[in-house]
Amino acid sequence: MLRKLVKNHPIHNAYLGLGVIALVVLPWLVGVGGGNYWVRVLDFALLYIVLALGLNVVVGFAGLLDLGYIAFYALGAYSYALLASPHLPNHFEVIASAFPQGMHFSPWMVAIFSIILAALFGIVLGLPTLQLRGDYLAIVTLGFGEIIRIFMNNLDRPLNLTNGPKGITAIDPLQVFGITFTKPLDLGIIQIPGLYLVFYLFLILAVLVTIVCLHLQNSRIGRAWVAIREDEIAAKAMGINTRNMKLLAFAIGASFAGVAGVLFSAFQGFVSPESFTLWESIVVLAMVVLGGIGHIPGVILGAIVLAVFPEVLRGVAEPVQKMLFGHVIVDVEVIRQLIYGLALILIMLYRPGGIWQKRGDQ
Amino acid sequence: KSGDKAATVPADGIEVKIGHVAPLTGPIAHLGKDNENGARLALEEINKAGLTIDGKKVVLTLVPEDDAEDPKTATQVAQKLVDAKVVGVVGHLNSGTSIPASKIYSDAGITQVSPSSTNPDYTKQGFKTTYRLVATDAQQGPALGNYVANTLKAKTVAIIDDSTQYGKGLADEFEKTVKAAGLKVVTREASNNKATDFKAILTKVKGSKPDVIMYGGMDATGGPLAKQATELGIKAKIVGGDGMCTEKLIELAGEAVVNVTCSEAGKALSKMAQGADFQKRYKERFNSDVQIYAPFTYDAVYVLVDAMKRANSTDPAKILLAMPDTKMNGLIGNIAFDSKGDMKEGVITLYDFKDKKKTVLDVINM
Amino acid sequence: MSALLRVEDLRVAYGGINAVKGIDLHVNQGELVALIGANGAGKSSSLKAIAGLLTPTSGVIQFANQQTNGQPAYELARLGLGLVPEGRGVFKRMTILENLQMGAFLKSDAKAIDRKLEEVFYYFSRLKERLSQLAGTLSGGEQQMVAMGRAMMAEPKLLLLDEPSMGLSPIMVETIFDVVRNLSKNGMTILLVEQNARLALQMADRAYVMESGLITLTGPGSELLQDPRVRTAYLGE
């Protein structure tokens, strides 16, 4: 899709231009129409797009059911939290004296570090699980996710590395090229609010990740992944080193999550193990499957839908009830949960292959 | 049904919104709802009595949100409340959500009063907007610890926590105190806040023969834990914090409850001047019992309204300016804040359950 | 003789692809009828539609004096229709014996089942040696025996065979065809899809030739054997 757009063609260029303009003004439209809340929701939606695309590489392309994906997100988030907050200097003399100014690594450095770290962990997770299939793999990855979370939760003693369940506070905000993303950027004529800046930054990341995914999909590597998913033995017989290819899928998926984690932690300013529960992994998986597993535009759509939809429900559950019954008969959050659950079921029933599945896949 | 009785705003009045956030879904939804109910009760009373600020009739409305115990959701709903132009926020319930949200309230200059976040870090971030009505873990832990060391004269303790911010935080502070008092911590164990089976841990604890077992966790796990301890023939006293110091515990622990002593990071409902009355009104209005923190959210609303009155304005900025001077005699006792936003006069109350009734053992002023 | 199976204007489509484009055929009581055709002609699709595994897009299927199109396979099995599917379809995680017992699923007379088992072993002695081996570990030919045996257990009124000789050694092909011939001789009605056109035509009372979803030729087996079109297209001459 994007690839075609990029090709030099006047009409395509026009579409591309329109798309870019639409995305650039989106936060303004949303912000003015719905408030910063919706811009924040969009910001998170973009992070989820990155996460979902990463998981899609593992589950969608290579067919490896991963229920512990959020662990890599956690790795990224904690990397930044530790390297750009007072936590370590506060608890370790050595570090405090090594960084008299406090630890303030730039998000970019940490992002690169996290890509490598997450990819390594992806491989570490991959190695023992190579022969596992389907649901056996699912449960092992689930275990891996829990292991990471439990470590985060407990590594506050004997040495206080992660501050345990209390989480890490006072994490440096995002800062790029001297722009701080918590403050509005004053361009003279116009002021861009921090949340909008975050939107643009996350958007750039999401677009990059999308392009990488598109390129991977239509490549020798992408084909090898799908072949493994379809029939591992036959894939081997085609000379595909299935071990390396699986590890590569894990590593790439993990590295996306790692970057997303860094941004998350910088955006949020606080991380704690609560953000990285099994439930989060399930939500990201649901995005992938609901959107259209293996199909990049579908996965993006799935991420947007599942990130935005609950928030829409938050807003409409009450007014709709009032309109229908004159007063609130069921608590808003109950309605919200009910509809959320129902929606998952109904979408699957009506579009088993996902909301936006590949052509010819019906 | 917690049906909605929002008074309609009269023509000459203005609507003022107060936000409330707690997890209304997920494992501790019952606590979240309890908090919301407390706030709602206060709000309805105030509306009924009529509130006039700066000559205008003010009708308060509650904007309740669910953060599902999730930090990210917490920031989203915080933003939502900010956008909705609430003048103050009661919440969040968990420290893990109060902290990330506090940044957003701080940026917007909106007062945040948490009824139940006990993590000391919450008020240490340097924000002018963060307040709380409970004692911190750093106060409650030592109180419990001193009780165990000085009153129970225990020599050895076993400590178990539920791996949450709260449970572990409290247990850590407790541990510090008892160690300083020269007690021996024979074993330190952890379960989790969704566990139902504690037999393995308790067996190990039993083997280390402690005089006292301290549990950092909530009643939903503390009750079964006490019960299973009895089933294993453990005789040691079990002490716990506010999380398990509920009426519900009597039900959840069954006979074993007589073995429990616990603390509340505030005044006892029964020791509150209006405690019994509050309980009655609450039950009438919501047809359920007070869980833990409803009195605190109730007071949190009053604290905000008090500030509003003193500022004689419904402008969040002015309310915020009036907050430090709060001096109120609330349901939970005397309310005044130190420079960080913590309670000046923290009160810790100790209870036990002789005859399966929650009875006050001691009141400790901090 | 009345037709046990009658198919009129049967059409089968997969999504947009028309696999069977309106065929008429019938099989009389006691007959052995062959259906031959090139790869992709639509033979398997036709059999699946007849057996109730596929819902035809249109057309009429009559079996045992009932209109059966659209009825699910398990109902048709009750009516006495059996299919040995292409690619065998044995239950790989069940033993040979259990596979055969599955064939007799609709029967409850233990003695009759045992008798039937012996009959199967008479034709396929190899199966008897390995009663408790998982069918998934059998060789291709052995699996075909299981599939045939399983179908025989049900004593169907009409047996549909989809390429029963596929993957069999010459000696086994003979065995299988002997079995088919015997079954037919003993009165079973059979519709046989077969790539080994020569053998099939030699054996069949009548035959149909299918090409790209249509029946293009029909007649007695011996006649079609002589037909030059058949000879070049299917007999490799």
Add this chain to the structure above:
Amino acid sequence: MDIFLQQIINGLVLGSIYALIALGYTMVYGVLGIINFAHGEVLMIGAMVSLSLLRLILGLTSGLPGWLTLLIVLPVAMAVCAGLSYWIERIAYRPLRNAPRLAPLISAIGMSILLQTVAMLIWSRNPMTYPQLLPSTPIELGSTGATITGKEIVIILVALAVMCGLLFLVEKTKLGRAMRATAEQTQIASLMGVNPNRVISITFMLGGALAGLAGVMIASNYGNVHFYMGFIPGLKAFTAAVLGGIGNLQGAMLGGLLLGLIESLGAGYIGELTGGVFGSNYQDIFAFLVLILVLVLRPTGLLGEKVSDRA
């Protein structure tokens, strides 16, 4: 020594509970190959329904002995869960039978959210106590100092009985064969005259009834219930089923017991084993590490079949 023995008992009891749930899980998995994420919630509903019924009975008479009350309540809870399971399958899984593999997983998750929310509506968000129906006074085991309660003995026995019953059903009966055949190749099974829809429905109802049984057992063992009570046991049971080899009944039993033992020995001894560096807070890690180790050595679980994947 008494401690070790006690830990073994603890593990066996916990393991039997896991096994009980895992058996239902694994049987449904065996037939449909889907992870029925809603299984834990069916269990919860079973516990809740039985609680309501108990309240009713205890409100009418208070003279019945506990075990008798239990015997009245149990079948009802099991029947309700069987019915619920039946409808879950009809609504959320059947239409997805030919859908991509993960589609039913998501609808199962949706179902699980839905059931939790409904339970929250009906039975409130509060944890509730569950009456003590079976004897819970500790019985001393000789002079070892280890104890076990009557209800715990019941749980172990029930789990064993259920496994034997299911094994017989699946391995030795015609219905069992039909279940396995359907599991493997639905279409071919239907050629044999098996009505796959019926077989699957029956399997689900059985699984539901087992979940109901497990729900009542858990509730009466721990003495309290909560709308969230099904999720974690469901997950643990799934883990147990995988550990033993998913789809395999003995495997579910073995996996359950093993997981129970691992958890209890883990909680009891990690501290000593690691010289105090790690403690019971790492018991889940310990359990997962054992799981991973087992699966590395035996990729299809302890008793999982060697996949007869012929080329």
Add this chain to the structure above:
Amino acid sequence: MSAHLLLDVADVSKRFGGVRALDSVGLQVPHGAIVGLIGPNGAGKTTFFNVITGLYPADSGIFLFDGVSYFPESVSQVTKAGLARTFQNIRLFGEMSVLENVMVGCHCRSKAGLLGAIFRFPATRREEQQIQEKSLALLAYVGLSDYKDMQARNLSYGHQRRLEIARALATEPKLLALDEPAAGMNATEKLELRELLLRIRADGKTILLIEHDVSLVMGICDHLTVLDYGKVIASGKPSDVREHPEVIKAYLGQGAV
């Protein structure tokens, strides 16, 4: 002796529990030849393929491929070394298109790595182009051009077999091992297959063929090895083997033409 042998294995054994699927089997395939491996059902032919391609670990055996000793452990290594196979129970990548199936076959003869895939260097794009062209050519070669965009699992049985051959050819093997390629084809189609096989040989490949169709095997094989119960019972020229009494008894049957 082994100079002109492409594949030379000896003493290959493999058992499954009690079943001796292969019992000290030896087999030679000269360069450029078509060698047939025949035998009754369950004789161990497919197992032999599985062993020499590394799918099943052998219990014992000596393996030489193109003069180099190898121990078949990794299927993908074997394929890279130039031994490609098809499967008796067809194993296509069902969700992929027919063309993509063949393109996957090109995997081991192309090299674009991760960076290439992500950044699409000109060299990568050129390689992709070549893969596509080569695959289309192979489809034409086996006569499946018309089906190139169809999902592989929707092909009819006979077409699936051809696709397997095309896919195996895409790995550019020296030795092409075919497990019953003619199964499910009628006599005329078998003739076409025969042409195809001869063409493949003419293009410089060596073929090892498992097949039950006697006329096909006898017609094109230079050499036959006959297995029964995991043992070699006969080996030699087709004309000799077909007269072999044991072969007739175990495999061909009296009625064999």
